[in-house]
Amino acid sequence: AASDVYKRQELDISSLQADDAETILRLMPNRRYSRLIRLRYLCGHTNEETAMMMGMNMNTFYNKHKMAKEQFLKTLRTEEMRHG
Numbered sequence: 001a002a003s004d005v006y007k008r009q010e011l012d013i014s015s016l017q018a019d020d021a022e023t024i025l026r027l028m029p030n031r032r033y034s035r036l037i038r039l040r041y042l043c044g045h046t047n048e049e050t051a052m053m054m055g056m057n058m059n060t061f062y063n064k065h066k067m068a069k070e071q072f073l074k075t076l077r078t079e080e081m082r083h084g
Contacts, residue, residue, distance in 0.1 A: 011069045013041050016076075024076050033068035040065070 013021050021042060028034040032054070039050045051061035 011037070011041055011072065013072075018042065024072060024079060027079065028071050028075050030068070030071055033064065033071050036061075036064055036068045037072050 016024075025034040025038055025042075028037075036050060036054060039045050039053055040047065045053065047061060047065070048058070051058055054061070054064075056064065
């Protein structure tokens with residue numbers, strides 16, 4: 001089912017401290033992506049709730065979710081390399 005595919009796409013930020021996650025979100029170049037990650041993962045809203053709060057249909061949400069996660073992880077890796 002499609003929902004199973006999306007469950008596998010979840011971002012695991014449980015290893016990050018909340019303030020570290022906030023730092024990465026602030027460093028992300030795309031504010032909309034950082035808001036999506038904040039609502040979905042830090043605030044704990046469902047995919048559907050997050051999409052509604054951001055005024056997106058689910059297809060758009062899943063597309064933006066994927067790109068937001070990629071940007072979050074890229075920003076995280078960049079920071080980890082900088083602070084080694």
